[in-house]
Amino acid sequence: MREVGIIGVGHTKFGALGRVTSRELIVSAASEAMEMSQKGRDDIDAIYVGQLSPDIFEHQMHAAPGIPDYLGLANTPSTRVEAACASGALSVMQGAIAVASGFYDTVLSAGAEKMTSLPTSHVTEALAMCSDNEYEANLGITFPGAFAMMARAHEIQFGTNAEMRASVAVKAHKNAVHNKLAQFPKEITMEKAMHSLMIADPLTLYDCSPITDGAAAVMIVPWEEAKKFDGPKVKIKAFSQASDTMALHDRADITGFDTTKIAGRKAYKMAGLTPKDIDFVEVHDCFTIAEIIATEDLGFFEKGKGGYAVIDGETARDGHLPVNNSGGLKAKGHPIGATGVSQIAEVFKQLNDMVEPERQLKDINFGMTQNLGGSGSTIVAHIFERGN
Amino acid sequence: MREVGIIGVGHTKFGALGRVTSRELIVSAASEAMEMSQKGRDDIDAIYVGQLSPDIFEHQMHAAPGIPDYLGLANTPSTRVEAACASGALSVMQGAIAVASGFYDTVLSAGAEKMTSLPTSHVTEALAMCSDNEYEANLGITFPGAFAMMARAHEIQFGTNAEMRASVAVKAHKNAVHNKLAQFPKEITMEKAMHSLMIADPLTLYDCSPITDGAAAVMIVPWEEAKKFDGPKVKIKAFSQASDTMALHDRADITGFDTTKIAGRKAYKMAGLTPKDIDFVEVHDCFTIAEIIATEDLGFFEKGKGGYAVIDGETARDGHLPVNNSGGLKAKGHPIGATGVSQIAEVFKQLNDMVEPERQLKDINFGMTQNLGGSGSTIVAHIFERGN
Numbered sequence: 001m002r003e004v005g006i007i008g009v010g011h012t013k014f015g016a017l018g019r020v021t022s023r024e025l026i027v028s029a030a031s032e033a034m035e036m037s038q039k040g041r042d043d044i045d046a047i048y049v050g051q052l053s054p055d056i057f058e059h060q061m062h063a064a065p066g067i068p069d070y071l072g073l074a075n076t077p078s079t080r081v082e083a084a085c086a087s088g089a090l091s092v093m094q095g096a097i098a099v100a101s102g103f104y105d106t107v108l109s110a111g112a113e114k115m116t117s118l119p120t121s122h123v124t125e126a127l128a129m130c131s132d133n134e135y136e137a138n139l140g141i142t143f144p145g146a147f148a149m150m151a152r153a154h155e156i157q158f159g160t161n162a163e164m165r166a167s168v169a170v171k172a173h174k175n176a177v178h179n180k181l182a183q184f185p186k187e188i189t190m191e192k193a194m195h196s197l198m199i200a201d202p203l204t205l206y207d208c209s210p211i212t213d214g215a216a217a218v219m220i221v222p223w224e225e226a227k228k229f230d231g232p233k234v235k236i237k238a239f240s241q242a243s244d245t246m247a248l249h250d251r252a253d254i255t256g257f258d259t260t261k262i263a264g265r266k267a268y269k270m271a272g273l274t275p276k277d278i279d280f281v282e283v284h285d286c287f288t289i290a291e292i293i294a295t296e297d298l299g300f301f302e303k304g305k306g307g308y309a310v311i312d313g314e315t316a317r318d319g320h321l322p323v324n325n326s327g328g329l330k331a332k333g334h335p336i337g338a339t340g341v342s343q344i345a346e347v348f349k350q351l352n353d354m355v356e357p358e359r360q361l362k363d364i365n366f367g368m369t370q371n372l373g374g375s376g377s378t379i380v381a382h383i384f385e386r387g388n
Numbered sequence: 389m390r391e392v393g394i395i396g397v398g399h400t401k402f403g404a405l406g407r408v409t410s411r412e413l414i415v416s417a418a419s420e421a422m423e424m425s426q427k428g429r430d431d432i433d434a435i436y437v438g439q440l441s442p443d444i445f446e447h448q449m450h451a452a453p454g455i456p457d458y459l460g461l462a463n464t465p466s467t468r469v470e471a472a473c474a475s476g477a478l479s480v481m482q483g484a485i486a487v488a489s490g491f492y493d494t495v496l497s498a499g500a501e502k503m504t505s506l507p508t509s510h511v512t513e514a515l516a517m518c519s520d521n522e523y524e525a526n527l528g529i530t531f532p533g534a535f536a537m538m539a540r541a542h543e544i545q546f547g548t549n550a551e552m553r554a555s556v557a558v559k560a561h562k563n564a565v566h567n568k569l570a571q572f573p574k575e576i577t578m579e580k581a582m583h584s585l586m587i588a589d590p591l592t593l594y595d596c597s598p599i600t601d602g603a604a605a606v607m608i609v610p611w612e613e614a615k616k617f618d619g620p621k622v623k624i625k626a627f628s629q630a631s632d633t634m635a636l637h638d639r640a641d642i643t644g645f646d647t648t649k650i651a652g653r654k655a656y657k658m659a660g661l662t663p664k665d666i667d668f669v670e671v672h673d674c675f676t677i678a679e680i681i682a683t684e685d686l687g688f689f690e691k692g693k694g695g696y697a698v699i700d701g702e703t704a705r706d707g708h709l710p711v712n713n714s715g716g717l718k719a720k721g722h723p724i725g726a727t728g729v730s731q732i733a734e735v736f737k738q739l740n741d742m743v744e745p746e747r748q749l750k751d752i753n754f755g756m757t758q759n760l761g762g763s764g765s766t767i768v769a770h771i772f773e774r775g776n
Contacts, residue, residue, distance in 0.1 A: 001489050001490045001491055021522070046629075052449065053443050053449055055441050055443045055444055055514075055517060056443055056444070058521070059517055059521050059525070059526070060517055060521040060522075061440065061441055061470070061472060061514070061517040061518045062470070062471060062472035062517070062518035062519075062634075062761055062762045062765065062766065064470075064471060064631070064766070065471075065631040065632065065633075065634055065761075065762065065765040065766050066520070066634045068631050069631070069632075069633045069634050069635075069638070069765070074631060074632055074633050074638075075630050075631055075632060075646060075647070075650055076630075076631055077628075077629035077630060077631055078471075078631045078766075079469055079471060079478060079482065079629070080469065080470045080471065081467055081468065081469055081470075082449070082450070082452070082468045082469075082470060083450060083452060083453075083466075083467060083468065084449060084450035090467060094467065094482065097485060097486050097489050097491050098485050098489075100489050100491065101389050101485050101486075101488050101489030101490075101491075102389045102489075103389055103485050103488065103489075126443075126449070129443060129447055129448055129449040129450070130449045130450035131450075132454070133446070133447050133448040134409070134448075137447070138447070240465075241434075241465035241467070242463050242465060243452070243453040243456050243457070243462060243463055243464055243465055243466045244453065244457075244462055244463060245453075245457045245462050246450075246453055246454045246457050247457075250457070250462075258463060259463070262463055373450055373453075374450045374453065377450065377453040377457070378450065378452070378453050378466075
């Protein structure tokens with residue numbers, strides 16, 4: 001299996017983008033990635049697209065061939081992969097496997113979702129289908145409820161309280177301020193975060209990521225080619241995936257995710273690294289508690305200490321491990337299929353000194369991403385190394 | 389890239405299966421594939437699942453992790469791939485790429501759909517979303533209509549008439565008689581086929597494949613391992629995929645599919661074979677005209693001669709190129725995500741002398757499959773070689 005890298009990324013504005021399709025959004029992000037990587041129509045061997053449900057959001061199934069169609073490269077194989085909110089990172093991982101195999105040389109992996117056309121209640125109902133429908137969604141539980149149970153369990157066992165969760169939200173919004181692609185580039189106060197509308201006790205409005213439209217794309221090539229490329233690049237040091245039971249009630253513990261632990265371990269092993277080597281990370285903060293849990297499960301903080309690390313500033317931009325310096329799902333936005341690709345595009349840009357100066361991290365060599373699907377029944381992790 | 393093979397398959401009965409989920413159907417087919425390949429829980433590195441829309445058919449998104457969950461191997465990575473009616477073959481192709489890469493050693497690829505829970509009108513509406521929604525489904529065209537236009541164009545240009553189309557249906561039903569897994573294992577007469585209910589002029593009821601529940605699964609391993617396996621096996625000589633415009637109106641010609649031609653050429657090249665080397669084939673006869681077109685596009689018959697080949701008996705069980713000896717989608721049934729995997733399971737069984745004696749082909753070394761998505765905007769082709 002040969003080593004692989006990324007030589008270009010694209011990313012639309014995230015937000016409520018009005019009358020536009022996910023197909024158009026992907027074409028926009030893909031065009032940017034093609035330009036950055038200096039790849040033309042004839043250079044792309046295959047496309048992987050991560051999308052949760054163009055079926056329900058846009059009445060369009062079989063969405064993947066629509067991408068090469070609109071990009072003017074209609075006979076290029078195009079495959080949709082779906083793993084709930086982890087669809088995006090999975091499209092990158094499948095692309096990476098395909099290039100690593102030697103079967104394809106150049107793969108465009110993209111992700112998108114167009115969500116704001118439906119009423120919020122419909123979106124919440126649709127997303128709930130990513131749990132175990134027979135035992136969860138069908139009986140009325142939605143994801144805010146599922147993550148609220150995790151937050152409550154974590155609070156009882158480890159003291160991870162509302163202040164710690166709100167601190168995640170405040171940090172996310174502060175980080176997003178200079179991210180011109182973020183949905184909510186504005187600061188919020190602790191006061192506001194802690195006293196916002198109750199959504200699912202103990203999670204309040206600012207504990208929850210928003211409903212968003214957007215797309216992101218990356219260009220994957222063999223590392224042999226990437227390292228000679230006269231432009232931005234990163235090496236994909238590791239990709240990994242793990243699954244868990246669909247239903248929360250089948251797990252021994254809901255204060256953490258076995259999937260994140262397993263995917264993390266596999267990624268560290270493949271990269272030949274440990275958590276100490278990672279300079280910054282983008283994790284899946286669909287809810288504030290999910291960020292805290294992710295930083296514990298990935299081995300950055302001891303179990304139960306993730307919440308304390310946030311209030312101590314350890315995960316802030318100037319902390320020893322910046323977490324979600326992009327603003328995360330919370331403030332950058334969470335267009336489901338795009339999210340995992342967006343995390344990777346962010347790490348790519350950080351490692352190539354390409355983000356806005358106010359939020360560019362210094363002295364970084366390794367960045368990691370963790371993308372979560374359902375109530376953690378899919379996790380996809382990636383580790384990237386600076387290429388220039 | 390290393391060579392890969394298949395060492396076990398599983399296949400549920402196809403039909404209207406009542407109160408069962410696609411998850412349960414896949415577990416059934418997967419268990420059979422695991423037993424045949426002598427693979428236990430700890431042996432499987434990853435799972436790929438082809439499904440069109442558990443979202444709409446079963447109110448279950450993020451269906452893939454549900455498979456290892458119910459199989460008792462919950463942390464095994466599980467990825468759903470979707471390409472309309474070609475989802476199944478694509479799950480096998482992605483599994484083959486992953487094993488060929490060396491990233492995984494043992495992959496279970498499966499496909500399923502549970503369709504009969506919804507009223508027929510809902511199913512037809514859902515399937516129509518696999519066309520270009522903005523320009524086709526949204527304006528009222530469904531797949532019987534799209535393939536009717538192709539049938540009409542083919543009839544005008546090449547004289548492919550109702551008798552030829554009906555002959556495809558009669559052959560399919562005759563072939564299915566001894567297939568104990570088929571939905572409609574019973575013969576029909578030419579009289580009945582030609583005078584059945586008009587669905588979309590000129591296609592009548594017996595020109596159309598049915599709505600079906602079912603699942604199929606295959607176990608993919610490196611060929612180095614497969615060839616030492618003391619059991620049934622085939623070598624995967626080739627896998628290929630091509631896309632085309634979503635909308636029919638963007639194509640220069642609707643009497644054939646560029647995707648089938650391209651995927652076929654790529655497959656022959658990868659296998660080092662020509663159409664003459666293929667002993668039998670399972671093609672995607674969602675409508676009778678689609679079978680005729682597929683045999684032309686794959687190079688078995690000259691353009692415009694596919695219909696004549698059928699009435700001349702060339703594609704019958706005792707013809708020089710048996711086509712859809714299983715009964716095809718038409719009589720075996722068409723549970724969308726399962727279909728491509730079912731075609732491959734059939735070729736596997738034929739090449740290992742494992743089907744019912746009445747329909748076992750003799751002196752066969754190479755079998756091919758062609759799986760179609762949408763109105764041909766995705767095609768996935770495979771070629772297999774006898775392993776024993």
